[in-house]
Amino acid sequence: MKPLFKNLFYILVTFIALTAIFSLFNSGKSPEVVSLSKLALEINEGKVKQITVTENELGLKLVDNTEQTAKKETDAPLTETLKNYGVSAEKLAGVNLEVKEVSGWRFWFATLLPFVFPLLIIGFFFWFMMRQAQRGSNQAFGFTKSLVRMIMPDDKNKPKATFKDVAGLIEAKEELEQVVEFLKEPKKFLALGAKIPKGILLVGPPGTGKTMLARSVAGEANVPFFHISGSEFVELFVGVGASRVRDTFALAKKSAPAILFIDELDAIGRHRGAGLGGGHDEREQTLNQILVEMDGFDPNTQVIVLAATNRPDILDPALLRPGRFDRRVILDLPDIKDREAILNIHAKGKPLTKDVKLRQIAERTPGFSGADLANLMNEAAILTAQKDKTEIGMEELIASIEKVMLGPERRSFVLTPKEKEIAAYHEAGHALVAASLPHMDPIRKISIISRGRAAGYTLKLPTEDKHFHSKTEFLEELSVLLGGYAAEKTVFNEITTGASNDLEKTTELARSLVTRWGMSENLGPVVFGDRDELVFLGKEISEQKNYSEEMASKIDKEIYVFIDNAYKKALDILKEKRALLNQIAKTLIEKEILEKEEFEALVAAG
Numbered sequence: 001m002k003p004l005f006k007n008l009f010y011i012l013v014t015f016i017a018l019t020a021i022f023s024l025f026n027s028g029k030s031p032e033v034v035s036l037s038k039l040a041l042e043i044n045e046g047k048v049k050q051i052t053v054t055e056n057e058l059g060l061k062l063v064d065n066t067e068q069t070a071k072k073e074t075d076a077p078l079t080e081t082l083k084n085y086g087v088s089a090e091k092l093a094g095v096n097l098e099v100k101e102v103s104g105w106r107f108w109f110a111t112l113l114p115f116v117f118p119l120l121i122i123g124f125f126f127w128f129m130m131r132q133a134q135r136g137s138n139q140a141f142g143f144t145k146s147l148v149r150m151i152m153p154d155d156k157n158k159p160k161a162t163f164k165d166v167a168g169l170i171e172a173k174e175e176l177e178q179v180v181e182f183l184k185e186p187k188k189f190l191a192l193g194a195k196i197p198k199g200i201l202l203v204g205p206p207g208t209g210k211t212m213l214a215r216s217v218a219g220e221a222n223v224p225f226f227h228i229s230g231s232e233f234v235e236l237f238v239g240v241g242a243s244r245v246r247d248t249f250a251l252a253k254k255s256a257p258a259i260l261f262i263d264e265l266d267a268i269g270r271h272r273g274a275g276l277g278g279g280h281d282e283r284e285q286t287l288n289q290i291l292v293e294m295d296g297f298d299p300n301t302q303v304i305v306l307a308a309t310n311r312p313d314i315l316d317p318a319l320l321r322p323g324r325f326d327r328r329v330i331l332d333l334p335d336i337k338d339r340e341a342i343l344n345i346h347a348k349g350k351p352l353t354k355d356v357k358l359r360q361i362a363e364r365t366p367g368f369s370g371a372d373l374a375n376l377m378n379e380a381a382i383l384t385a386q387k388d389k390t391e392i393g394m395e396e397l398i399a400s401i402e403k404v405m406l407g408p409e410r411r412s413f414v415l416t417p418k419e420k421e422i423a424a425y426h427e428a429g430h431a432l433v434a435a436s437l438p439h440m441d442p443i444r445k446i447s448i449i450s451r452g453r454a455a456g457y458t459l460k461l462p463t464e465d466k467h468f469h470s471k472t473e474f475l476e477e478l479s480v481l482l483g484g485y486a487a488e489k490t491v492f493n494e495i496t497t498g499a500s501n502d503l504e505k506t507t508e509l510a511r512s513l514v515t516r517w518g519m520s521e522n523l524g525p526v527v528f529g530d531r532d533e534l535v536f537l538g539k540e541i542s543e544q545k546n547y548s549e550e551m552a553s554k555i556d557k558e559i560y561v562f563i564d565n566a567y568k569k570a571l572d573i574l575k576e577k578r579a580l581l582n583q584i585a586k587t588l589i590e591k592e593i594l595e596k597e598e599f600e601a602l603v604a605a606g
């Protein structure tokens, strides 16, 4: 609970308790209070049946059973008082008079409460404030305590992850199997004098299951799992990062055998001295402390440090030296078989219709990470629920692929008729160029309903997972990327801002062709630029130029040639097939979405 809510909560409880106490003593609806003279009158009229005297309180019961109360003077006896008020003796004799002793606790309560109650309240507030103050000071001392999260092996609330929950990643799992064995039976290894790795680096793109795999190692070995993220170390408390490291390692050592997992190691492990803020910054001290701690492990320490990063290239070399993170486990994006397996894992507990073929979904999702696929299954479930269906079907799964890939559809983003026409020609241009080139994947879908940031989109269907790409493919890809631009130019003799994203991609691709893959005939197999990227500086600025100005202008010329040739090719195709382009665009304006079959029918007819 947040402190504010906690306070409110206490006040509320106190209030309720007080109300309860008071209502205990005043239960029922309170009877009418009458004066003594009225009472005297009532007795004389013969209305009163009974009087109960408790101290100075008179409880009256009338003949018609209504109840009243009155107060008598403190010292004078009641009969005396009533006589003074003119009550005749025989009338009084007709009234049933009863004197009650004040019960002990009630008496004490009544006399003490007025004194004790304020004291209680004051005491409560003092206690309350002391507690607050104490907590404050605890926080002041405790904020260097590590923010480490811990999962104990016998924790029932957190389901234990095992290798079974991780699909694919065969090599990574094999590698980590050793760690599991060591944690289970360290003696076996130590008896042989084997050195067990202290630090293992999990390397892979985001969403490939690094965090998950680390957890599952702990789950398999049945040991405590300490989890802290690199960015949390550096939460800008100067001087605290290092002591957090110390605390975290101390904690892990105390519960050895254990796994200590540092997520996003690159947040602290960047090359020292690479920061904008100069050398001795917070990050550097934190990093040093990690190195110190890891070196301080004696060989028998049964704590294994796992760390995850998607940027091994920027890690400080000191982290990677023997005795530190000297082992790497690579996690790749899943291939088609693994994608199917991941989909299967995340389909558990989700009812699917009989015709669902997860294999087909896997075929359509090259480049998806495990996290993307998990997300896809979830989106499909949400979509199905929205449609009030009870089983997830192929239709929902396919719709979710696009949602995960491109963001949600924005049907409310309305294009004017002119914009719609431009968008239709633009997408038709991409699609037609792609369909006319031999190495391009078939078109799966064309749409001019905007999605995420794109006004329209053309999806190609990769027929296989490719690990290598040829120059020919890249050149054709450049033409396809420029197909939208070329169509706008051909049809309207005008260019809109809609093509800007395509142009960025085109330039990026052409630059890579020349500077990274050695695909330029004139410049040959040379890699230009030292891609020693600094995250926060952005790629462009930090790319070290390790070539001359002269070379730079040659590179630019080569890039230009690639792009210009690709553009000409796209233009040629579109000019030659202008009638077909018109036909596709017209159909698109009408239907807004063209599926693979419809598009292919148009192309075949045209």
Ligand code: ADP
Residues within 6 Å of the ligand: 165, 166, 167, 168, 169, 204, 205, 206, 207, 208, 209, 210, 211, 212, 213, 308, 342, 345, 369, 370, 371, 372, 374
């Ligand atoms: P990373 O740490 O590499 O960014 P995570 O471990 O956080 O990725 O993965 C995010 C989610 O993606 C996981 O919770 C899991 O649901 C899913 N996921 C990723 N890879 C796999 C896999 N190989 N098998 C099953 N689920 C996976």
Ligand code: MG
Residues within 6 Å of the ligand: 210, 211, 212, 263, 308
């Ligand atoms: Mg992660």
Ligand code: ZN
Residues within 6 Å of the ligand: 426, 430, 484, 485, 498, 499, 502
């Ligand atoms: Zn485009």
